[in-house]
Amino acid sequence: MPEASLRVELLAVTPNALSLIYAAFRQCYHAGFVADMWPKLLSGEVDREVQADFVSKVLESGHDSPVEHVCFTFAAEGISRACSHQLVRHRIASYSQQSQRYVTDSMDYIMPPAIARIPEAKARFEAFMQEVGDAYADLRDILVAHGRKSKANEDARFVLPQAAETKIVVTMNCRSLHHFFNLRCCNRAQWEIRALADAMLEKCKQELPPIFSRGGARCEMLGYCPESGKFACGKYPTRENLT
Structure with a gap:
């Protein structure tokens, strides 16, 4: 019965993710039909840096619903059933988890x-x-x-x-991932799901930096801790301490 180690792999991302998000954002503010500009986005006629800059600026305004059009699929192993029970509470996601009906003579554990x-x-x-x-x-x-x-x-x-080890496949859209990271990358999150979230975030940053470069706990994006002083970890000042 060996001890298991966390491993997270990125299986798939919606094709042309940046261009798709750019097109979705543009449709919100563009009088024309974005399908007409789609070939230009794919061909590189509209530079990727231009797309990334536009997306980043709109995200800073608080408009983030168009990022839901892109999904990430991860495979994770070396997590406990305690961790997976926390994970599946995030409802806007799809999960395929290894059944314990197929445990045989040995049980890996965390x-x-x-x-x-x-x-x-x-x-x-x-x-x-x-x-x-x-x-x-x-x-x-x-x-x-x-x-x-x-x-x-x-x-x-x-x-x-x-403590029994489990394996799971998880698919979330980018907006759900940001919410997941806001909660689970926090220092107050339980250590195991925080490790899982941190590993997933690193994959997202590598794959789609314009969307995830500032991802993580809410304090990392806000510059202050949204918790009350009673619950703050001390990494950032609380909102009350800013005034």
Whole structure:
């Protein structure tokens, strides 16, 4: 039962993402039909730097709905069920998650860093993970022996902990991603989903910098912490302290 490590890969992005967002923004302010300019955008007749500059300036005004036309799809592994339960609470997204019905003899798991740093806590955690793995295997074998057969896994999995590793495919549009990053890149977010969000944000910045160069926790975009002083981490001043 090995400990798993986080891995995030970008699988797909809407083709011609920057040009598509540019066209969507232009349609909001353009008297003509953007389909007529689309070939020029794809051919490079309208320079990409011009497109990026226009998009960035409009985004600074607070108009961001056109970025919904572009989606990113990620594959993530080495996250716990505790993390995936937080992730799927973001509703404007699509998810395809590995089923625990297909866990077999071994169960990979995620160990919190706070536990890993304390030798006695780490030893107890690892011992319990082994106990869980053994219990899962024993229950599955017992259920098979009593005729449950192919359904044994789905009942034996009830003993698996939130630390159990899972794999998931996630698709979000750019606006949903910004909301996700605003919340989950915050220092107050739980450590594991923050690590996932940070890894996803880095992929987005590399792929589409005009949209994500200023992505992250809300304080990074605002220049101050929108939380009250009671909850602020101290990285930025709170709104009250600005006045």
